[in-house]
Amino acid sequence: MVRPGGRSARVQASVHTAVRELLAEVGRDALTVPLVAHRAGVTPSTVYRRWGDLQELLSDVAVERLRPDTAPEDHGDLRSDLTAWAEQFLDEMASPSGRAYIRDALLGDPDGGNAGQCSAYAAEQIDAILTRAIDRQENTPAVETVMDGVVAPLMYRILFRPAGLAPAYARRLVAELLDPRAGRTA
Amino acid sequence: MVRPGGRSARVQASVHTAVRELLAEVGRDALTVPLVAHRAGVTPSTVYRRWGDLQELLSDVAVERLRPDTAPEDHGDLRSDLTAWAEQFLDEMASPSGRAYIRDALLGDPDGGNAGQCSAYAAEQIDAILTRAIDRQENTPAVETVMDGVVAPLMYRILFRPAGLAPAYARRLVAELLDPRAGRTA
DNA sequence: GGCTTAAAGCAAATCCCTTGCGTTTGTGGA
């Protein structure tokens, strides 16, 4: 049990910042628990007891890092909002560090709790955009439809085929979602 | 450089089988490089020099394990073929061991070469199905369309929201791919 | 068959991870 205030909170904060600083300074490969602990002014055993593992610690930090810190911008209509959001999402997530954070988040717990949190972040952002569209009386898809049609393909490419991902791909996914037509034939 | 035949190949094979056997016997958590090396009749330093890391070794094994060993079944028409393939894909990949293999494959190399291989396997299977459909004069989508509309959403759910994944989801994705219509509204 | 070199074996040194035990520090009750 992590006590809300006092020493526990201080330790958690200093360890998290130590991880972020060292990730930038020495890179992921050179990162070790003793290194993080020393930078945080803590003993390694403390880190091992609280997080159990370097991977879980990294997963923890990654989830915090992937939390969007701002509401999606309002561009006046659904298509513009979704397109802008998808392009920014792709831009942030497809970078080497973005991919590293995603992979770390995926690894934390085997049942995918941390990864589920990241998915929930994206769903929240989408939901905010769709709610605005409904308020504007626009024809609006469901959140799940956007997740399937835009977020999932973007994430799939980011994780499995990161080479040659252009913002145009995000735009195209949004366009095909909003303008349904017969599937492109081979 | 891995020499094609002879001792190198023997070492690679025995290490791979040792990993698969021990994964089944002791589980992933108890798996260590010295353990694998001993089972394979090899010294740990050999494993470290060839693979560098337990994670890369697991990624290597995972890619081999995820390679489909058979062509997709022929059910007579595109919809049946795609539905059957998607259901089987979901069934295999969503299991705990399937998810573990996918995650291992994702972790191997930071630039995603191993993960790209897995994606290529899926694309090959899809392509075989679509080629048959074209031969039958059916109206056939492009491989990329199927990857975006079926494979990516399935993989996204498997990785980020593994709870409550039913075969019906795979069926629905195929149906929506083949019967385009206005997006479900919220 | 002998030569060259990539790859594996060996062993020692280092470092990481684990764990038992004592100490510190929040938290809740008298």
Place this chain on the structure above:
DNA sequence: TCCACAAACGCAAGGGATTTGCTTTAAGCC
């Protein structure tokens, strides 16, 4: 306010994993 309890941390030792220089083996090539 003070006291008692429990959670979390520090310390230190032990076991095991990882690294590395050197030697030895065996494919591949004349």
